[in-house]
Amino acid sequence: MLPTEAFAQAPIIALDHVSRVYSMGHLEVPALNDVSLQVLPGEFVAIVGPSGSGKTTMMNILGCLDRPTAGAYHLAGTPVADLDDDGLAKLRSLTIGFVFQSYNLLPRTSALDNVATPLLYQGVSRKERAARATAALERLGLGDRMTHEPTELSGGQQQRVAVARALVTEPALILADEPTGNLDSHSGAEVLALLHELNAAGRTIVMITHDQEVADAATRQIHLRDGRILA
Amino acid sequence: MSFAELLRLALSRLRTSRMRAALTMLGVILGVASVVALVGVGQGTTSNITTSLAGLGTNLLTVSPSSQGGALTTSLTLDDAEAINELESVAGVAPELSTNATVMAGTEDTTTTILGTTSAYATVRAYEVWQGTFLTEVSVEQDLRVAVLGATVATDLGLGADDLGTEIKVAGLPFKVVGILQAKGGTGFQDPDDQIMVPLGTVQKYFVGGDSVRSIGVSVVDADQMDLADSEITALLTERHDLSATDTADFDVFNQTQLLEAASSISGTLTLLLGGIASISLVVGGIGIMNIMLVSVRERTREIGIRKAIGARGRDILLQFLVEALTLSLLGGLIGIVVGLAASGVIAQLAGWAFAFNPGTIVAAVLFSLVVGVVFGVWPARQAARLDPITALRYE
Numbered sequence: 297m298l299p300t301e302a303f304a305q306a307p308i309i310a311l312d313h314v315s316r317v318y319s320m321g322h323l324e325v326p327a328l329n330d331v332s333l334q335v336l337p338g339e340f341v342a343i344v345g346p347s348g349s350g351k352t353t354m355m356n357i358l359g360c361l362d363r364p365t366a367g368a369y370h371l372a373g374t375p376v377a378d379l380d381d382d383g384l385a386k387l388r389s390l391t392i393g394f395v396f397q398s399y400n401l402l403p404r405t406s407a408l409d410n411v412a413t414p415l416l417y418q419g420v421s422r423k424e425r426a427a428r429a430t431a432a433l434e435r436l437g438l439g440d441r442m443t444h445e446p447t448e449l450s451g452g453q454q455q456r457v458a459v460a461r462a463l464v465t466e467p468a469l470i471l472a473d474e475p476t477g478n479l480d481s482h483s484g485a486e487v488l489a490l491l492h493e494l495n496a497a498g499r500t501i502v503m504i505t506h507d508q509e510v511a512d513a514a515t516r517q518i519h520l521r522d523g524r525i526l527a
Numbered sequence: 528m529s530f531a532e533l534l535r536l537a538l539s540r541l542r543t544s545r546m547r548a549a550l551t552m553l554g555v556i557l558g559v560a561s562v563v564a565l566v567g568v569g570q571g572t573t574s575n576i577t578t579s580l581a582g583l584g585t586n587l588l589t590v591s592p593s594s595q596g597g598a599l600t601t602s603l604t605l606d607d608a609e610a611i612n613e614l615e616s617v618a619g620v621a622p623e624l625s626t627n628a629t630v631m632a633g634t635e636d637t638t639t640t641i642l643g644t645t646s647a648y649a650t651v652r653a654y655e656v657w658q659g660t661f662l663t664e665v666s667v668e669q670d671l672r673v674a675v676l677g678a679t680v681a682t683d684l685g686l687g688a689d690d691l692g693t694e695i696k697v698a699g700l701p702f703k704v705v706g707i708l709q710a711k712g713g714t715g716f717q718d719p720d721d722q723i724m725v726p727l728g729t730v731q732k733y734f735v736g737g738d739s740v741r742s743i744g745v746s747v748v749d750a751d752q753m754d755l756a757d758s759e760i761t762a763l764l765t766e767r768h769d770l771s772a773t774d775t776a777d778f779d780v781f782n783q784t785q786l787l788e789a790a791s792s793i794s795g796t797l798t799l800l801l802g803g804i805a806s807i808s809l810v811v812g813g814i815g816i817m818n819i820m821l822v823s824v825r826e827r828t829r830e831i832g833i834r835k836a837i838g839a840r841g842r843d844i845l846l847q848f849l850v851e852a853l854t855l856s857l858l859g860g861l862i863g864i865v866v867g868l869a870a871s872g873v874i875a876q877l878a879g880w881a882f883a884f885n886p887g888t889i890v891a892a893v894l895f896s897l898v899v900g901v902v903f904g905v906w907p908a909r910q911a912a913r914l915d916p917i918t919a920l921r922y923e
Contacts, residue, residue: 361836361917382840389838400833400920404543416532417838461837 309335314367327353329523340495342511345520393462397474399454401446408442432460452483472503488513533850554812555859561805563867569798586747589781602777616756621648622740628698637683640722643730651746659691659706670728674702678710679720813899820907832919845912852904860896
């Protein structure tokens with residue numbers, strides 16, 4: 297194998313015997329139990345499971361919002377365990393684009409400013425922020441909705457703004473948490489089609505869902521039950 | 528994030544909640560405005576006293592009968608005054624004896640002070656003659672019925688430059704106007720221009736009787752010799768009045784300058800006190816900001832979670848909230864300064880003293896509101912910065 301090929305095949309996500317245990321008084325509740333998983337660049341992975349299966353914990357750990365209590369997690373080659381809160385924030389900012397179930401757009405803020413905000417925290421200049429945010433919104437067909445605030449947009453439009461916000465930093469990974477959960481079937485299908493399109497363009501996507509139909513849109517499925525991956 | 532970015536964020540946030548921002552700022556506005564206005568009033572009073580100080584006449588001592596024992600004694604005489612005038616340290620003396628009477632000129636009349644004195648009075652008490660002359664030595668020696676009008680009296684009687692030589696009636700007796708003084712101004716005490724001056728003997732002869740004087744104004748050669756003059760006069764009068772060292776003196780030597788300096792220092796202390804009390808309201812305004820910022824952190828928990836998820840560090844959140852609090856306090860401070868200056872301007876106008884604009888107060892007010900913003904903004908901002916993104920994102 298040539299060195300360049302080796303580099304290309306280096307996993308974006310590498311979970312190595314990862315556990316996450318919550319302490320509730322004397323009780324220790326394992327939410328994730330000895331999970332190992334690799335996601336390679338260009339994959340579209342769905343993590344599927346019913347509620348209580350550890351999906352949310354998985355999402356928080358993959359998204360660097362939480363740290364494993366045991367095991368190692370490498371995101372784009374960076375060992376997450378070594379990072380402090382600021383380090384995690386920086387890693388999130390540079391590596392991950394989030395798409396949430398409830399869109400999580402900034403209230404009373406225009407679509408353009410919403411999409412530009414991740415760049416603000418990367419220290420990108422105001423002019424470049426506006427240009428890149430405009431480009432991202434136009435790419436998602438929201439060129440005529442840039443000055444609209446979240447309350448002036450439909451659910452589908454809001455989720456597309458959220459996808460634009462996730463894309464604007466050109467992240468290595470897009471992490472989507474129940475991206476269709478709050479949408480009607482038509483808008484949900486549109487968002488899934490959008491994710492497909494992005495994946496086809498080479499973007500790595502990890503989607504977390506409880507819905508098998510939604511999971512079927514992905515190219516690979518990981519099933520979670522009681523904090524473990526089903527073989 | 529640069530300061531400009533933070534400021535832009537803060538301003539756009541304040542724009543979306545104008546009413547709340549305005550009400551929050553109101554506390555700081557009132558606090559700063561009352562500090563600025565009250566300090567302005569205090570300084571106006573002080574400078575007013577300082578002006579009166581200069582107007583009193585330089586190096587002035589006043590000798591008056593002792594008020595001890597209740598009844599007004601009439602222990603001082605013209606001879607005492609002349610003896611004091613012989614002292615080395617004394618430049619001039621002006622014995623004074625006054626009464627109140629109605630003065631008429633044609634159909635105009637006014638009730639004012641009739642002050643009997645000598646020709647040295649104008650120099651000792653620092654009056655300037657506007658028209659005509661002051662009392663001459665000859666008119667004083669001969670107890671002539673001539674009068675010099677203070678500026679207020681001249682105005683009240685409708686007399687001007689053309690009316691020198693006019694006859695006025697003082698308590699029915701005719702007097703000839705020989706001069707009009709320039710206004711001396713000064714308020715807060717007695718109006719120094721509301722009096723007419725006539726020869727000392729004339730007052731004794733027609734109005735009061737006896738040969739005593741009410742007080743003796745003494746002009747000292749040099750400011751350094753005030754204490755010397757004081758003790759010399761005391762020694763002289765003790766001897767002249769046949770008092771032994773154990774007797775209670777029947778006279779007081781009184782240094783008005785000292786009194787006014789004391790008054791000036793009291794009003795300075797008062798300024799400080801007023802400013803201090805007003806700054807309590809500024810602190811209350813600061814607490815208002817803290818309160819609103821804490822509410823705001825709670826309301827915007829989800830927003831904070833989103834910002835953290837998409838890359839904001841704790842420091843970015845801290846600065847965002849801190850700059851918001853600072854913007855509130857500083858904007859409030861600036862508006863408060865304008866309001867306070869306007870208020871002290873109006874008060875100065877009403878009280879009739881010069882409007883004192885003090886850049887030091889402005890700088891202090893700006894700094895103070897900055898400090899208020901930081902002190903009361905830091906805690907809510909830290910609360911915001913410490914929020915855990917996972918819980919913040921799930922917060923409803």
